Amino acid sequence: MAIDESRQGLPRCVSVARQEFAERYWDRAPLLSPGLSDYLDLLTLDGVDELLGGRALRTPFVRMAKDGHVIPAARYTGGGGAGAEIGDQVHDEKVLALLADGATLVLQGLHRMSPPLVAFAATLRQELGTPVQINAYLTPPQSRGFDPHYDTHGVFVLQVSGRKRWLVHEPVLEAPVPRQAWGGVADEVAAAAGARPAIDAVLTPGDALYLPRGWVHAATTEGEWSLHRLLRRRSSHRPGRPPAPRGRPARPRRRRPDRADPAPAARGRARAGVNQSAAALGPAPAARARPLARPQPSMPRSRLAV
Incomplete structure (x- = not known):
């Protein structure tokens, strides 16, 4: 399938302009x-x-999980x-x-094996830095693969087919870094998941959800049947440090041995870095966030949904 370059990148992941996304989200x-x-031009059943x-x-x-437990390979x-x-x-x-x-079936690393997703990931890398x-x-229907948890990286959820209910809760840690995986605060995560959610929404085909690192979620x-893609922000930068905008190398910074974890303070710098990347891209197409409540269309099932 030919790739429509005009449909690539951040405008397919968020319903606000790049500048607003950088500054607010x-x-x-x-x-x-x-x-x-x-x-559907990126992946189908x-x-x-x-x-x-x-x-x-x-x-x-390939990974598989059921009711919060990873299934042995x-x-x-x-x-x-x-x-x-x-x-x-894999059989x-x-x-x-x-x-x-x-x-639940998890197909990992699709940015390396599917040509449309290779191009999509490359475009996002340029935009996000x-x-x-x-x-x-x-x-499958009426199923859950993973328990409530948080990630130590930001994610974009793109719903391809079916319906999936997402419950999103406030963080229990401020901007956690990779060494602060949710398993170390499992009791706090469980307590957060029992509170009133910040977002309770059913994603249907064409919906997208952005989750910053640390926000507790379950689906x-x-x-x-539900098929969705999850785009993870991968970074080789040290925890809490923003990626350099395209065209500007990051300046090395020394960290004092007695300095506290820099993640909270660095969040502002991260947003500033994305803000500069967005500015370099020029004006984004007009976009507007839509209300949460709307009719929920159904989707025909494919061979895997029989």
């Missing part, structure tokens, strides 16, 4: 953007079929056949059996 607050794009049945995928490009992988000296090739029939039992990783999540499918 980047690494600061979640943003729900209903009815933004159909995303048929595309998931093709990846499972025709690419000889191996771990760790041995339950859906095996040998590659006569003469193939590998033991971790699609085992994956389909686990899906039928309510498990930081590498992007793309995963896809396929979940459950409704009465049909």
Whole structure:
């Protein structure tokens, strides 16, 4: 499928202009953007079929989980056949059996194997000034793959098909860094998940949700299969330090041994860095955030949804 360059990048992830996103939301607050794009030029359920049945995928490009527990890879992988000296090739029939039992399928690293997503990730990297990783999540009806948790990186959720209810809660840690994974504060995360959510919304095809690092979230499918993509902000920069705007190398900074963790103070610098990147891009297309409540259309099921 030909890639429409005009439909690439940040305007497909958020419903506000780049400048507003940089100033109000980047690494600061979640943003729900209903009815933004159909995303079918990037990945479809048929595309998931093709990846499972025709690419000889191996771990760790595939993970599976159910009700908050990661499923051991041995339950859906095996040998590659006569003469193939590998033991971790994904077997699609085992994956389909686990899906039928309510498990969630995670396809990881799609920014390396799917040409439309390779181009999409490259465009976002230019706009955001930081590498992007793309995963896809396929979940059966009335199912949940993961318990409430937070990530130590920002994410964009793009709903491809089906309906998925997202509950988003205030952070328990301010801008956590990779060494502050949610498992170390599991009790606090569970308590936050029991409070009134900041966002309670059902994502349907074309909706997008931005979550800064640290915001507690969980998602459950409704009465049909759900496929969504998750775009992770990957960075090789040290925790809390913003990526340099394109064309301007970051200046090295020394950190005193007795200095406290810099993440809270650095959030403002991160937004400033994205703000400068947005300015370099020129004016963005006019966009407007839409209200949360709207009709929820249904989607036809594909082969995987039988």
